[in-house]
Amino acid sequence: MAQEQEMRKQEVLIVEDEIHIAEALAFLVEDAGYRVRLAHNGKDALESILANPPDLIISDLMMPVMDGAQLLRELRSRNVQVPVVLMSAAGQAHIAGMGADATMSKPFDLQDVETLLQRFLSQHAA
Numbered sequence: 001m002a003q004e005q006e007m008r009k010q011e012v013l014i015v016e017d018e019i020h021i022a023e024a025l026a027f028l029v030e031d032a033g034y035r036v037r038l039a040h041n042g043k044d045a046l047e048s049i050l051a052n053p054p055d056l057i058i059s060d061l062m063m064p065v066m067d068g069a070q071l072l073r074e075l076r077s078r079n080v081q082v083p084v085v086l087m088s089a090a091g092q093a094h095i096a097g098m099g100a101d102a103t104m105s106k107p108f109d110l111q112d113v114e115t116l117l118q119r120f121l122s123q124h125a126a
Helices: 002-008 019-031 042-051 068-077 110-124
Strands: 011-015 035-039 056-060 084-088 102-105
Touching (some): 011 042, 019 035, 019 056, 019 110, 042 056, 042 068, 056 110, 102 110
Parallel strands (some): 011 056, 084 102
């Protein structure tokens, strides 16, 4: 039974190059009952998404190799139907209009993360 519940858990891909931020966000998402996958740049994330799409993507904007805006453009051009949340320390106004499904400021707080998870995953939560 526990294995069945684990299989039904939705998955969030966190794309963040700063490991302490990725780990903190992963802890919050896992604590809310979701599985987490990590990628440290947009290129690695794109490969992971194309191989096995998650239920939600939370991506930093500024990263090496491929940034969050480039990742988002690649996903949209390939018609990948996964909600994308872009986050930035520069604030939400800086990333508004880039085509993300939602935005989040860094540093984020627990309520910001919970609200986004409920918005995009609550209807399917196991």
